[in-house]
Amino acid sequence: MTEFQAGPLSLSFGRKQVLHEVRTEVLRGGTMTALLGPNGSGKSTFLRAVAGVIRANGPIMLDGMNLARMSVQEKARYCAYMPQLLPPPVRMSVVEVVLLSLRLGGNYVGASAAMERVDAVLASLGIMHLADAMMGELSGGQRQMIGLAQALVRSPKLLLLDEPLSALDPRYQFIVMDALKRETVLRNMVTLVVLHDPAVALRQVDSAMMLRTGRVIASGVVEDIVTPEIMAEAYGVRARIERGSDGAAMVSVEGVV
Amino acid sequence: MKERSNTESVQRALLCRRLLIIALLLSGLIAAVLWNLVCGASHLPLDLLLKALFSGPDDHLEGSAGVILWQLRLPMVLMSAVTGLSLGLAGAEMQTVLDNPLASPFTLGLSAASAFGASLAIILGLYIPGLPSEWSIAGNAFLFSIGSAFLLEMVVRLRGASAETVILFGIAMVFAFQAMVSMLQFVASEDSLQDLVFWTMGSVTRADWTKLTLLSSVFSAVMIWSFRDSLPLTALRFGDDRAAGLGVDVRRVRLAALIRISLLAALAVAFSGTIGFVGLVAPHIARRLVGEDHRLYLPAAALSGGIILCLACLAARTLVPGEVLPVGIMTALVGVPFFLGIVLRREKTE
Numbered sequence: 001m002t003e004f005q006a007g008p009l010s011l012s013f014g015r016k017q018v019l020h021e022v023r024t025e026v027l028r029g030g031t032m033t034a035l036l037g038p039n040g041s042g043k044s045t046f047l048r049a050v051a052g053v054i055r056a057n058g059p060i061m062l063d064g065m066n067l068a069r070m071s072v073q074e075k076a077r078y079c080a081y082m083p084q085l086l087p088p089p090v091r092m093s094v095v096e097v098v099l100l101s102l103r104l105g106g107n108y109v110g111a112s113a114a115m116e117r118v119d120a121v122l123a124s125l126g127i128m129h130l131a132d133a134m135m136g137e138l139s140g141g142q143r144q145m146i147g148l149a150q151a152l153v154r155s156p157k158l159l160l161l162d163e164p165l166s167a168l169d170p171r172y173q174f175i176v177m178d179a180l181k182r183e184t185v186l187r188n189m190v191t192l193v194v195l196h197d198p199a200v201a202l203r204q205v206d207s208a209m210m211l212r213t214g215r216v217i218a219s220g221v222v223e224d225i226v227t228p229e230i231m232a233e234a235y236g237v238r239a240r241i242e243r244g245s246d247g248a249a250m251v252s253v254e255g256v257v
Numbered sequence: 258m259k260e261r262s263n264t265e266s267v268q269r270a271l272l273c274r275r276l277l278i279i280a281l282l283l284s285g286l287i288a289a290v291l292w293n294l295v296c297g298a299s300h301l302p303l304d305l306l307l308k309a310l311f312s313g314p315d316d317h318l319e320g321s322a323g324v325i326l327w328q329l330r331l332p333m334v335l336m337s338a339v340t341g342l343s344l345g346l347a348g349a350e351m352q353t354v355l356d357n358p359l360a361s362p363f364t365l366g367l368s369a370a371s372a373f374g375a376s377l378a379i380i381l382g383l384y385i386p387g388l389p390s391e392w393s394i395a396g397n398a399f400l401f402s403i404g405s406a407f408l409l410e411m412v413v414r415l416r417g418a419s420a421e422t423v424i425l426f427g428i429a430m431v432f433a434f435q436a437m438v439s440m441l442q443f444v445a446s447e448d449s450l451q452d453l454v455f456w457t458m459g460s461v462t463r464a465d466w467t468k469l470t471l472l473s474s475v476f477s478a479v480m481i482w483s484f485r486d487s488l489p490l491t492a493l494r495f496g497d498d499r500a501a502g503l504g505v506d507v508r509r510v511r512l513a514a515l516i517r518i519s520l521l522a523a524l525a526v527a528f529s530g531t532i533g534f535v536g537l538v539a540p541h542i543a544r545r546l547v548g549e550d551h552r553l554y555l556p557a558a559a560l561s562g563g564i565i566l567c568l569a570c571l572a573a574r575t576l577v578p579g580e581v582l583p584v585g586i587m588t589a590l591v592g593v594p595f596f597l598g599i600v601l602r603r604e605k606t607e
Contacts, residue, residue, distance in 0.1 A: 053501045076504025083498035090494045091549045095268050097495075100550075103488055104503045115265050131264045134548075150503070160502075 002029030002063055002157050004190040006050045009058035019056060020215045022046050025207065029157070029188035032181060034201035034222065037211035038235050043194045044084065044162050046211065050192065051081035051160050062158055062190075076105060079158040080151035084194075086167050087147040089136040094146055097135060098122070101150040121153045124186075125179050141172030148176065152183055159184070161193040165200065177204050199251040202226045202241070210234050223249075232257050275547040282546075282560035286338060289567035293334040296575055299325060336464030336472070337570040337584065338563045340525045341535055343476045345562020347521040348536025349543060349555055350483060353490050354514045355413060357420045358599055361536035362522035365409055365423070366430030367402045368533070371526035372457065373434045374401030376441045379449050391468055391527070399523035405430055406515045459532035459585020461570060468528045475524050479517045480559065486510055487551035494549055532585045534592020535562050535569075541599070565591075 007023030019042050027033055035043040049056035052067065052075050060067040067075050090097070098118045102109075109117075122128045127145050135143060144164060151159060164180070165173045181204060184191040195201045201208050201222055208226065209219040212234050218225050231239040231251070238255045294306055301309075305322050314327040348361040355365075362368045377383070378397035385393045412426050435457075442453045455463065483490070489510045492500040497507050525532065539562035540554075546561075547553040569587040576582060 048498070051502055053498050072501060072506050073504045076502070081498070081502030083496065083502065085496055085498070087495055087499065091544050092491075093268070093271065093548075095264060096548070096550055100488065100491055101503055104492055104505065112265075115268070119264060132267045147499070150499075 002188055002190055003027070004062050004158055006046075006060045007058050009046065009049050009056040009060075011045065011049055011054070011056040018042050018045050018214050019049065021058075022211065022214070022216055024192070024209060025219055027190045027192070027207070029190055030185045031207065032184050032191045032193060032205040034205040034208040035192065035194045035211065036198055036201055036208055036225065036234070040213075041211040041234070042214040043211050045214075047081075047160050047162050047192065047194050051079065053081065053083075067158075077154070078156060079160065080154055080156035081160040082147050082151050082162065082164060084162040084166060086140050087135065087143045087150070089138070089143070092135055094122075094127075094130050094133050094135065094138075094149075097146055098149050098153050101153050105154050117153055118149075121149050124183065125149055125152070126175075141168045141175070144168060144172065144176060145179070148179065152187070155187065157189060159189045159191045161191070163194050163196055166196060173200075198226045198231065198235075199249075202249045202251060226251060275553050278546050279553060279557055279560065282557060282564065286560055286563045286567065289564050289571070290334050290338055293337075293567055293571050293574075294326065294330050296571060297325075297330060301325065301330075332464040332466055332469055333461050334567065334570065336469055336529065337461040337566045339469065339472050339476055340461065340529045340532065341539075341563035341566025342559045343472065343479075343521040343525045343562070344532065344536040344566070345539035345543075346476070346480060346483065346555060346559040347518045347525075348538075348562070349540040349558035350490070350514045351518050351536070352540050353493055353551070354511050354518075355409065355423060356493075356496075357423055358541070359420070359424050359537070359596070360427075361534070361540075362402070362518065362525075363531065363533040363535075364431075364537055364596070365427030366405050366434060367519065367522040368526050368531040369431045369434035369438070370401040370405035371398035371523040372531050373437050373441075374398040374523070375527045376438050376453050377401075379452050380441050380445055389467055391471065395471070395524050395527035398527040399519060401434075402523040402526070403516065403519035405434075406519045410511065410515055455530055457531065458583035459530040459588070460581075460583040461529050462581055464528070472524050472528055475520060479521055480556075483514070483517055483555055484552065486513060487555060490514065490551040490555075491549065530583075530585060532566065532588055534588045534596065535565050537599075538592055538595050539565060541595075 004027045005024055008021035009019055010021055011019040022042065035047060037043045048054050050060055052072060058068065062078055067079060095118055098121065099114060102114050102117065122131055125145055125148060130138065130142060138146065144167065164176055168176060180191060205222050207220060208222040210217050210225050210230055217234060218230050226241065228239050228241065231237055236257050237253045238257055239251055239253045242250050242252060244250050295301055295303055301322060306326065309322045309326045344362065351360040351362065352358055375394045375398040378394045383393055383397060384390050409423065409427065413423055438457065442450060445453055489505040492503050492505045493510065501507050540558045542561045543554050543558035547557045566584065570584050573582040573584045573587045
């Protein structure tokens with residue numbers, strides 16, 4: 001069973017401390033965890049630090065290995081990171097883009113086996129029909145799916161996503177989130193995702209961490225985190241949590257505190 | 258399973274087409290070189306040319322043909338080919354690492370900085386004893402070009418500058434270094450002034466075998482080095498963060514690329530002066546032809562640069578009979594409209 005725990009991580013930019021001993025619970029394979037918090041709370045920074053894009057002080061433990069001690073190349077074998085910006089419309093075909101990720105991974109297995117893995121990942125995301133398209137011909141949502149394929153094709157144990165839904169319309173928000181949930185379970189990954197919208201977290205993930213000004217103010221099962229009290233403390237809003245007719249939870253914000 | 262084999266064959270066909278394009282570019286470059294050798298003040302028929310070519314430089318049986326070919330035309334034409342190759346490769350890497358379609362050694366001031374470094378070496382007579390003077394001039398040009406490359410990179414990194422800011426910063430460097438070159442020209446002696454004017458125009462007429470050997474060896478080494486980095490460079494096209502997430506040591510790759518770019522820009526300028534726009538135009542042609550997988554894109558950009566400069570050289574030698582125009586004037590005439598085209602297209606998409 002995959003086990004992951006990051007932190008306590010601390011980080012300063014100049015004199016300003018942006019992360020104060022931020023730590024995740026022990027997260028298990030097959031679960032999704034949301035990083036929540038208002039703008040500037042440090043949730044993206046924490047994710048970037050876990051990904052190793054920026055260096056922070058503290059351990060990042062995955063199955064007994066300390067990712068913080070690894071080189072960028074070595075780390076990329078276990079952990080895949082998707083930044084917030086969509087993959088740009090580079091002049092390359094979708095298959096080339098996904099293959100690039102495998103080639104860079106260091107555990108490249110030869111052309112034919114690599115093609116097999118690329119095909120498998122495109123098929124599992126339901127985007128096989130885009131395989132031969134050029135990136136420039138795709139919509140933003142489709143490009144986000146290609147970015148996801150780039151991450152998944154390496155079969156990471158740890159998947160880190162920074163606001164994967166922010167540039168997407170409702171249809172692609174659903175498709176991406178659905179694919180994430182399914183692949184997380186199927187591949188037994190630990191998935192850590194920065195989400196802008198607590199309502200999405202409440203419906204889609206297993207556990208959550210709420211950050212404010214670089215500190216964790218609550219973490220645990222998502223239903224215990226997205227509550228009126230914690231929403232008030234973190235975002236400064238009056239919120240109600242309601243159950244829709246299908247039993248799904250909804251967050252409605254009624255005002256500011 | 259059917260879908261799978263289909264994708265694989267589509268990919269293979271795509272790769273074959275792109276390799277074919279590179280082969281065509283290579284033949285295009287060879288053809289452009291031969292065309293240059295045939296044309297000139299005295300016409301060399303192709304059969305005579307080939308005979309002189311294969312009989313080697315020391316065989317003067319062919320009379321003046323051998324001398325014209327080996328002493329005059331061949332060094333000049335090969336110099337324009339290798340300079341074009343170098344500028345094309347430098348421009349391609351620069352557009353990738355600065356993530357800017359308007360980047361090239363010329364537009365962002367690396368060429369101007371190299372020209373200043375080279376001028377300084379000539380004026381002050383900074384020669385390393387025991388080495389040919391070309392080496393000291395080229396070395397000094399390199400110091401200034403790598404200095405300006407790192408200044409640019411710092412602006413991009415520390416200020417998180419937009420593409421436009423980087424271009425404006427580059428233009429400011431061009432102005433600054435040009436002013437300093439003018440100042441050197443003002444105080445220079447009659448003799449060195451001749452040499453200095455040459456830098457500002459860009460010309461391959463001073464080519465000789467020493468310079469050619471030096472530039473070709475550096476170009477070959479840099480081409481191999483950048484080819485080894487072609488995968489991480491391709492990943493950089495997806496942005497720094499995504500590249501780092503894919504396991505690319507972004508800082509190392511960028512640093513190596515800046516050193517390579519500075520080497521190529523400095524040597525090209527030290528031997529042929531500032532030749533503009535080749536490094537800007539060639540990468541755009543290469544992207545259209547073979548896409549952005551840098552294993553194909555880098556060679557294609559280099560070859561396109563070589564072809565452009567060879568054709569410009571041909572035009573410079575034949576447009577006005579009996580005169581050899583500076584080739585930099587030719588490339589600017591073609592390059593400026595192209596530059597404007599990119600700027601206007603960017604405005605439209607924003």
